Amino acid sequence: MSETTGLVAFLRARLDEDYKLAFEAGNGGPEHWKFDPELPWNGDNGPREAIVRFNGSALGYVAAVDPVHGKYGTWGARHIARHDPARVLAEVNAKRRILDELLDEIDERDRTYQVEYWDHFMGPYRPLTDQLLRLLALPYATHPDYRPEWAPPA
Numbered sequence: 842m843s844e845t846t847g848l849v850a851f852l853r854a855r856l857d858e859d860y861k862l863a864f865e866a867g868n869g870g871p872e873h874w875k876f877d878p879e880l881p882w883n884g885d886n887g888p889r890e891a892i893v894r895f896n897g898s899a900l901g902y903v904a905a906v907d908p909v910h911g912k913y914g915t916w917g918a919r920h921i922a923r924h925d926p927a928r929v930l931a932e933v934n935a936k937r938r939i940l941d942e943l944l945d946e947i948d949e950r951d952r953t954y955q956v957e958y959w960d961h962f963m964g965p966y967r968p969l970t971d972q973l974l975r976l977l978a979l980p981y982a983t984h985p986d987y988r989p990e991w992a993p994p995a
Contacts, residue, residue, distance in 0.1 A: 845974065847988070848988075848991050849944065849974065851978060851986055851987065851988075851991075852936075852940060852974070852977055852978055853940070854986075855978075856940075859929060859932075860930065863929035864926065864930065866926045867925070867926025867927065867930070871926055871927035871931070872894055873925050873926075873927050874893065874894060874895065874903050874925035874926070875893055875894075875925075876890070876891075876892050876893075876915075876918045876921070876922035877893075890917070890918035891904070891906075892906075892918050903921070904918075904921055906921070939973075939977065940974075943973055946970045947968075947971075972993055975991055975993040976993050979992070
């Protein structure tokens with residue numbers, strides 16, 4: 842398996858995992874989560890900083906962050922709400938489209954030039970498409986299947 846093929850398979854698997862988790866967290870769809878400091882159980886009015894499922898009206902708790910941490914509890918709640926299932930599903934779809942575009946570019950490059958040409962004449966130079974694949978994989982660098990040779994140059 843070529844390095845690119847292995848990296849692409851790795852990326853597709855991680856995107857599939859992200860999609861599945863977001864889909865399930867969103868009750869089988871792109872559910873929005875909301876943090877609103879004006880809700881009665883948030884801020885000074887209540888015992889916790891709560892993130893709720895939201896579909897025009899509050900549908901129930903998603904998570905509660907301990908307000909003992911002051912502003913950090915509020916920022917934690919806002920962070921959780923911002924990265925709701927709807928956003929993650931949209932990001933996964935965007936990254937899949939980017940990946941497909943990059944693979945089309947790589948296919949065209951490989952049809953135009955033999956892969957050996959790049960290795961022999963270009964030396965350590967890597968086409969931009971290869972660099973972009975490596976950057977897409979970088980957020981998953983702590984995954985046990987990530988390989989160090991996929992790291993983009995600093």
